[in-house]
Amino acid sequence: MDHVIGLKCTICGAEYGVDEISYVCPKHGDDGTVDVLYDYDVIKSRISRESLAQNYDYTMWRYKPLIAVEPDSPVPPLRVGWTPLYPAPRLAQKLGLQHLWVKDDGVNPTASFKDRASSVAVVKAREVGAEIITTASTGNAAAALAGLSASIGLPAVIFVPKSAPPAKIAQHLIYGARVMLVDGTYDDAFELTLKAAKEFGWYNRNTAYNPYMTEGKKTAVYEICEQLGWDAPDRIFVPVGDGCIIGSVHKGLKDLLAMGWIDHMPKIMGVQAAGSAPLVEAWKNGVAGWEMKPVAAHSVADSIVAGLPRDRNKALAAVRETDGAYLAVSDEEILAAIPVIARNTGVFSEPAAAAAYAGLVKAVDEGIVSPEERIVVMLTGSGLKDIASAMKTVPEPPIIAPNLDAVKQVLEQA
Numbered sequence: 001m002d003h004v005i006g007l008k009c010t011i012c013g014a015e016y017g018v019d020e021i022s023y024v025c026p027k028h029g030d031d032g033t034v035d036v037l038y039d040y041d042v043i044k045s046r047i048s049r050e051s052l053a054q055n056y057d058y059t060m061w062r063y064k065p066l067i068a069v070e071p072d073s074p075v076p077p078l079r080v081g082w083t084p085l086y087p088a089p090r091l092a093q094k095l096g097l098q099h100l101w102v103k104d105d106g107v108n109p110t111a112s113f114k115d116r117a118s119s120v121a122v123v124k125a126r127e128v129g130a131e132i133i134t135t136a137s138t139g140n141a142a143a144a145l146a147g148l149s150a151s152i153g154l155p156a157v158i159f160v161p162k163s164a165p166p167a168k169i170a171q172h173l174i175y176g177a178r179v180m181l182v183d184g185t186y187d188d189a190f191e192l193t194l195k196a197a198k199e200f201g202w203y204n205r206n207t208a209y210n211p212y213m214t215e216g217k218k219t220a221v222y223e224i225c226e227q228l229g230w231d232a233p234d235r236i237f238v239p240v241g242d243g244c245i246i247g248s249v250h251k252g253l254k255d256l257l258a259m260g261w262i263d264h265m266p267k268i269m270g271v272q273a274a275g276s277a278p279l280v281e282a283w284k285n286g287v288a289g290w291e292m293k294p295v296a297a298h299s300v301a302d303s304i305v306a307g308l309p310r311d312r313n314k315a316l317a318a319v320r321e322t323d324g325a326y327l328a329v330s331d332e333e334i335l336a337a338i339p340v341i342a343r344n345t346g347v348f349s350e351p352a353a354a355a356a357y358a359g360l361v362k363a364v365d366e367g368i369v370s371p372e373e374r375i376v377v378m379l380t381g382s383g384l385k386d387i388a389s390a391m392k393t394v395p396e397p398p399i400i401a402p403n404l405d406a407v408k409q410v411l412e413q414a
Contacts, residue, residue: 004068005037005044010313013291018068022128023209030194031290033313034211035251036068040258049230049261058082060116060219066255068215069123077150078109080119081219085227085376090344095364099374101233102357103224106382108150111170111305113220113245114144114351117274120312121205122148122214128204132157136193138241139168140221140352140381146175146207158204159189165302187294187307197279200204207244208311217245218252224376225253225262232262234373235324238362239355239380240270240279241304243315249378250318259412266376267325271359272313273299273334278305279315283326289313300331300389303352303381321337325368329358337394338383348383348390356380360384 007016009025010033016025022353025032046065055062059079083105092100103260108115112341118141125133135145142158143222152414158172162181172179182189188205197204207213225232232253238246249268256262272280276297289312296309309315318325337354341347349357356377363369398408 001068001070003039003042004066005039007034008037009034009211010317023204023211028290031211033311035210035314036211036215038066038068038255038258039102044259052226054413060119060223061371063222066222067120067219069120070127070163074125074245075124076122077118077146078115078119078151079149080115080148082208082223083220084167085224086345086347088193088345088362088377091341094340094344095361096371097364097375098371098372100374101228102341102345102347103376105378105380106222106347106349107351108391109330110140111382111385112140112144113217115148116218117207117213118143118144118148119211120212121145122152122154124210124212125154125203126152128203131155132200132202133205134158134193134197135205136160136186136189137164138305139164139206140303140385141207142177143168143171143175144178144265144351146172149162149177150175157196158179159193159196161186162188163302165388166386167387169387183253185297185307186305190310199318200292206310207242208314210318212315213244213363214248214251214311217248219256220378221249221252224254225256230261232256232264233266233373233376235267235369236270237269237271237356237360237375237377239301239304239313239359239378240272240326241276241306241309241310241352243279245272245378245380246318247311247314249315250322253322265322268318269359270319270320270324270326271302271355272326273297273301273327273355274328274330276304277328279309279312280326280328282312282316283319289316299334299351301334301351301355303387306353325363327359327362329355331361333358333361335389338390339393341379342383347379349379349385350381350385351389353379353381
């Protein structure tokens, strides 16, 4: 990987060669998350906006020279990435905005944004000759890993809280992963995965712990900017749990600025569930990521529940360095957003994804955004992931006799 300079600790700034460490800075134990450093001069010799215009590989791998994998490494066959960026004029009108788009990552192979990271994870696992890959998850990352691993025949062992939505657990099992339902929280599952991976020599896909997961997820923002004709938006709203997605958005935008492909840094807006909002509090109080303490976390938006966000250093930097903001939204606001998004865009989102739009609604109410700003909302997972939560947002349909009179009676009552 001659386009990769090395790895840099997000706490102390220590730098390492890619062969010196596998995951984290040894000075800080499992909390020493690191960032991948690139040689942009090398990358510029291999990819440009002009070459992309002639590239008909409409997956995340169209940006392979910007991802920390070997140039000749084979990639999984599943079509991950190049997800739609839909204009949302009716949503915009409801909020008094002029320019609004939604990025629908629910159309990825396992129906969530997490396929981007898992696609890179299986490539990296094969690069190091791993025989088994593992991850902890609230559901989506595990489903993504199970699906991507199945596509190349790599065994996967996954750890998820027993409270994960049944639809997500079904995906894990259908894809053939070895599933461990943990009698505890996501944070408990995360810690158990770290121990198991070290004990058994498995390749660890865990968010934040593995620095290469950011490199897969950042491709979404490459797509956003390319789909907007390289005219970057003014703000991007991102649902936040562990912090890896929002950190990856920031990383991707920094890449694009370094390449000279965009001319300004959008403001990044992080949205957390009110019952799981440690980053909101840390941002408000000026607390550094490495100073944060675990909190009790709960929300209907299971995909963004994390008592101690694992990628907290990058997640806070994403907002602080772009003059963005963190917002907390209630479960009621999250659930209310699901049908609003669906009825005005045709995109059915799970609660965690809908949180991003709920955050935009709050930002508008608080006067944080201006009507003329160009705004993108990232919708990170399909509503089919959690039907039970979606059904709470709509009334039960009537059961009628199979005749026209019954139809007329219902219509008259409407």
